[in-house]
Amino acid sequence: MTVNQSHAGSSAQARAVVDGLEADVVTMNQATDIDLLASRGLVVADWTKRFPNNAAPNFSTMVYLVRKGNPKGVKDWGDLVKPGVAVVIPNPKTAGNGRYTYLAAWGYALKQKGGNESSAKAFVTALFKNVPVLDTGGRGATTTFAQRNIGDVLVTFENEVYLIQKELGADKVEIVYPSVSIRADNPVAIIERVVDKKGTRTVAKAYLDYLYSDEAQEIAAKYHYRPVSAAVSKKYASTFKSIPLFTVEEVFGSWAAAQKAHFADGDSFDQIYQK
């Protein structure tokens, strides 16, 4: 059998599937994109229960990339809001890693002594005031940081950070892990309507099941996606620095709630840019 692939940003792909792209399975970088498909009846409502670990075979987190020698001494989220530190983050409205970064910073601020909604909001506002260029996608932000030489810190997915470092060379950039970050699950789902129509349910399920096998988990780990298999995690323990990770559900209740409170029109994120 042949696997036809289509790759693009998660929400663009979700829209394409809604508009009739005949995909048997989808793999996204956040649950909202699959929730959209569920709301349109393309995916079962309890899709998170259909595969282990909330239907996410691997995950990542948000870490920092800084210039060689870390001249601005960036160690943690608190350093990103200091005056004079330029942080490159893509637009949370258009890019998944922008969204995760925003939520990670918010969660960090909440967890500080005396942290509450308004202190978190002030923290995130200060953070985005330090963002000189708001790219539309993760790769755009990477280009801005790496090729245009803009910014002191790039915040992006752990797997991306290693990819960029490999590309640029360890003599150019360094990876910094904050004290705490967010867990970015990469969920998967079967598109019911398509597999029923094409009779491909068995292969579609087999493919997604395979993603949980040790073999596939190791491939993921090699590309710096954190595996969920205990055995593979142990084997690659030295690769993945252990830092406390909170989930979107723990801090914001659910993706839907986070989306509504922070990224809907006129909500928290928009208010940052309004006087």
Added chain:
Amino acid sequence: MSRRTRHNVLPGFNLAMGYTLFYLGLIVLIPLSAAFIKTFALTWEQFWGAVSTPRVVASYQLTFGASLIGAAINAFFGLIVAWVLVRYTFPGKRILDALVDLPFALPTAVAGIALTALWAENGWIGSLLKPLGIKVAFTPLGVVLALTFIGLPFVVRTVQPVLEDLESELEDAAASLGATRWQTFVHVILPTILPALLTGFALAFARAVGEYGSVVFIAGNLPMRTEITPLLIITKLEQYDYNGATALAVVMLLFSFVLLLLINVLQWWANRRAGRES
């Protein structure tokens, strides 16, 4: 009066007109009216709320302002390019002529990335401007630059054929009657090429208003400062806010239609004036 006996190349007015309406309907009107119909899902308050927030208004100003400036720059320099290409022979002329069309063929994202690489503070040109305190990439100036780049061919290609048809004897005649160079230009050349120049301006402007690919790379996309309306439409789509996105699209369509209509009226006026004077 003699129109009835005029020979037509196309078979019959009815067939040709029917085809025209069908073609325009299928390619232009149906997709555009779909945008309008989609916005009817919104109440007037929702529609107004979506299209009148400060952030959106700032994006209209940037989009339409930068597009007008870009088109105006192209009208001026495009005319000079067309003039040089028509009136002079020099080695490499054919190559230069072909270069003009490149902005048409280049994927806009490539154009955006190339321009950003050149004009960013560490780029070839950007690094020269930095000591002067001029920043281009990631400022509204960068948006104007990208929109000028993609609109260049329109003015050159609309003005070029008219200039080619322009008989240089007219200029000689004007000169022999004692007209200065400036008078010859204003009273002989300009009225003839003005309608074509306006067409080129309108095309460059329309192209710029809708441009997305090249601008998002060079603009920096900061809300209230360097965010263009097409980007806000994409942003709304990313939030699965189809209605909000189409509301913005409808506003852009209306703005563009009014502006293009204005340019068309100007053109009609210029045509009539040119007709009367010659």
